[in-house]
Amino acid sequence: AQSVTQLDSQVPVFEEAPVELRCNYSSSVSVYLFWYVQYPNQGLQLLLKYLSGSTLVKGINGFEAEFNKSQTSFHLRKPSVHISDTAEYFCAVSPRRQKVTFGIGTKLQVIP
Amino acid sequence: DGGITQSPKYLFRKEGQNVTLSCEQNLNHDAMYWYRQDPGQGLRLIYYSQIVNDFQKGDIAEGYSVSREKKESFPLTVTSAQKNPTAFYLCASRSADYGYTFGSGTRLTVV
Numbered sequence: 001a002q003s004v005t006q007l008d009s010q011v012p013v014f015e016e017a018p019v020e021l022r023c024n025y026s027s028s029v030s031v032y033l034f035w036y037v038q039y040p041n042q043g044l045q046l047l048l049k050y051l052s053g054s055t056l057v058k059g060i061n062g063f064e065a066e067f068n069k070s071q072t073s074f075h076l077r078k079p080s081v082h083i084s085d086t087a088e089y090f091c092a093v094s095p096r097r098q099k100v101t102f103g104i105g106t107k108l109q110v111i112p
Numbered sequence: 113d114g115g116i117t118q119s120p121k122y123l124f125r126k127e128g129q130n131v132t133l134s135c136e137q138n139l140n141h142d143a144m145y146w147y148r149q150d151p152g153q154g155l156r157l158i159y160y161s162q163i164v165n166d167f168q169k170g171d172i173a174e175g176y177s178v179s180r181e182k183k184e185s186f187p188l189t190v191t192s193a194q195k196n197p198t199a200f201y202l203c204a205s206r207s208a209d210y211g212y213t214f215g216s217g218t219r220l221t222v223v
Binding site for chain 1: 116118152153154155157160200202204206209210211212213214215216217219
């Protein structure tokens with residue numbers, strides 16, 4: 001079975017500063033990897049996904065993530081955050097053709 | 113635009129009452145899912161369906177029931193057997209590349 005670990009439950013960062021949200025996973029087979037964002041009282045929205053190919057994946061709202069197979073990581077980054085990025089971010093992993101497992105989420109707090 | 117519609121947005125349940133949460137999609141996706149979200153616990157899978165007229169239990173199915181009579185619809189019933197139903201419930205469907213589309217959620221409160 002696969003698992004996902006989001007290493008930080010909360011990340012405070014000043015506006016216009018860079019941010020990295022960390023995600024590690026474990027799986028005995030090849031996986032697809034995802035990042036989702038959730039704004040208060042809303043559903044989750046797909047930010048980006050890694051299925052195959054280039055290990056650097058670009059998503060919406062200026063976010064990107066890098067798949068590192070040797071470290072089994074899929075960290076999410078943004079070079080300059082905005083107040084509107086304040087939300088909860090979920091990393092997810094799916095062995096091919098199987099159900100997705102979600103991490104417990106990281107709350108990003110952007111400070112003006 | 114294609115998407116998932118969950119209703120109602122807020123729902124109140126009395127002790128001993130069954131309630132049904134609606135989930136409708138127009139994305140033509142085969143697979144649909146119900147998750148429960150509690151603070152600090154992430155998303156926990158309740159039930160999922162990969163095709164019409166078939167569904168499987170997830171990790172926390174006790175006290176819940178579902179049906180999948182149409183591809184577009186996957187309603188969730190929270191029964192009186194679910195002793196702690198207060199939570200945020202999310203419905204999702206899965207595309208061919210395994211990305212999920214979520215509805216906007218239903219917040220259920222026991223009164």
